Amino acid sequence: MSFPVNISFSHGxxxxxxxxxxxxxxxxxxxxxxxxxxxxxxxxxxxxxxxxDDGAAWWTDEAPHTxxxxxxxxxxxxxxxxxxxxxxxxxxxxxxxxxxxxxxxxGAEVINPCDAPPPDICEKAINATxxx
Numbered sequence: 001m002s003f004p005v006n007i008s009f010s011h012g013x014x015x016x017x018x019x020x021x022x023x024x025x026x027x028x029x030x031x032x033x034x035x036x037x038x039x040x041x042x043x044x045x046x047x048x049x050x051x052x053d054d055g056a057a058w059w060t061d062e063a064p065h066t067x068x069x070x071x072x073x074x075x076x077x078x079x080x081x082x083x084x085x086x087x088x089x090x091x092x093x094x095x096x097x098x099x100x101x102x103x104x105x106x107g108a109e110v111i112n113p114c115d116a117p118p119p120d121i122c123e124k125a126i127n128a129t130x131x132x
Contacts (some may be wrong), residue, residue, distance in 0.1 A: 016063035023070035
């Protein structure tokens, strides 16, 4: 299986009630061990009362911290040159996207972000671009 980059795990919503299940699904797909550990915690990522009530205070008070923690966990397993988070062109589109601020070959800062780093960023980029 190839790593799921450039696809959405969640789109069109910023509600934690929608994001948390989508982020948990993403974590289960790309890091099953971390997902299992999270789900085996005594209370799980979402308390029972909040699962039963979309209007529970937990969704506004605590859920944003859970969303942030899940995004951090997904970022930890992102492939080199990618990040997990909102798409730069659509803040409600969450997935693994190219980190356009870093060269995907060497990690050097890219001054003029573009889809592929300019070949003069590093020797690795030159070799990948021209096959030398």
